[in-house]
Amino acid sequence: MKPGPFDYYRPRTVDEAVDLLAATEGAKVLAGGQSLVPVMSMRLASPAALVDINHIAGLADIEVGETGVRIGALTRHSALEHDPAAYAANPLLRRTLAHVAHPTIRNRGTTLGSLVHADPAAEMPGVLRLLGGSVEVRSTAGVRTIEAADFFVGPLESALNDDELAVAATFPRPPDRTGSSWCELARRHGDYALVGVGALVTVDEGRAISTATVALISVGLTPVVVEVTAAVTGTTVERAAWPDAASLVADAIDPEADIHASAAYRGQLARVLSARALASAAAAAVGREAA
Numbered sequence: 221m222k223p224g225p226f227d228y229y230r231p232r233t234v235d236e237a238v239d240l241l242a243a244t245e246g247a248k249v250l251a252g253g254q255s256l257v258p259v260m261s262m263r264l265a266s267p268a269a270l271v272d273i274n275h276i277a278g279l280a281d282i283e284v285g286e287t288g289v290r291i292g293a294l295t296r297h298s299a300l301e302h303d304p305a306a307y308a309a310n311p312l313l314r315r316t317l318a319h320v321a322h323p324t325i326r327n328r329g330t331t332l333g334s335l336v337h338a339d340p341a342a343e344m345p346g347v348l349r350l351l352g353g354s355v356e357v358r359s360t361a362g363v364r365t366i367e368a369a370d371f372f373v374g375p376l377e378s379a380l381n382d383d384e385l386a387v388a389a390t391f392p393r394p395p396d397r398t399g400s401s402w403c404e405l406a407r408r409h410g411d412y413a414l415v416g417v418g419a420l421v422t423v424d425e426g427r428a429i430s431t432a433t434v435a436l437i438s439v440g441l442t443p444v445v446v447e448v449t450a451a452v453t454g455t456t457v458e459r460a461a462w463p464d465a466a467s468l469v470a471d472a473i474d475p476e477a478d479i480h481a482s483a484a485y486r487g488q489l490a491r492v493l494s495a496r497a498l499a500s501a502a503a504a505a506v507g508r509e510a511a
């Protein structure tokens with residue numbers, strides 16, 4: 221199928237883009253087009269107009285600072301994946317991006333577009349939630365920052381208003397002595413995950429675990445964050461009862477069945493992948509795994 225008719229705008233500045241969004245009813249932002257164009261081609265969406273932001277300068281920057289990694293609206297998945305400074309500041313970004321679709325799609329698709337698209341099976345919303353990041357949005361009314369906990373409202377629904385352009389997202393730098401990991405299972409490499417789990421484990425100076433948290437995708441309408449510190453706090457990485465921590469995860473989620481997996485299968489997968497992700501993050505926290 222082909223998309224329905226739409227008007228096409230190519231703004232050169234952010235101001236021009238937000239003016240267009242404010243003035244044009246039914247307009248959608250076009251970033252990498254890797255999600256929007258397929259849904260338009262299948263006629264699952266028929267926006268009246270596209271505001272193509274690909275010709276706005278300055279939106280592709282990746283800034284790595286003390287507080288974290290800040291990306292722009294035109295930072296492609298592949299640019300973030302291969303950025304050495306972003307990797308040094310937060311290896312979880314590269315590790316997770318390697319699971320997002322295929323390299324050709326990552327070359328065009330934007331990480332911020334993936335956040336706004338808010339697919340419950342998408343990896344980077346899970347990472348933003350796990351790290352407690354935020355998204356900066358612009359409209360003709362000004363700028364506002366939306367915390368990750370408030371950003372994902374439902375399946376394919378973010379907290380963005382129709383007249384708002386997301387201009388940047390910040391993935392905070394994890395605390396010192398923190399290890400991270402991402403584990404997922406997909407039917408084929410590059411497919412959306414049946415379940416995906418990101419983990420962060422922080423240890424104290426004596427190498428005892430002080431906090432452990434996971435974020436899961438494909439087990440709810442939005443990414444789900446579960447704090448499992450209670451199951452492992454004070455124990456060493458080597459002695460931690462990760463299956464107990466994974467039980468806390470299984471108790472906290474309520475996955476649904478679909479054509480790909482039953483609810484019970486998803487629950488069991490969440491349990492197994494959580495234990496693996498936590499053990500791997502803990503190993504990274506004490507330097508037993510390559511960062």
Ligand code: FAD
Pocket residue numbers: 248249250251252253254255256257258293319320321322325328329330331332333334336337341342343344380384385386387410411412413
């Ligand atoms: P677009 O398609 O351009 O836009 C997506 C939506 O976000 C639209 O509604 C658009 O209006 C809105 N939007 C985009 N940018 C902004 C902005 N700055 N401000 C306001 N609104 C904005 N993703 C995964 O996470 N995991 C996968 O395994 C995966 N597999 C894929 C497999 C295939 C075959 C394909 C085609 C895609 C897959 N994707 C996957 C999706 C891919 O990651 C997309 O790149 C991403 O979801 C959307 O980014 P985009 O830049 O292409 O956004």
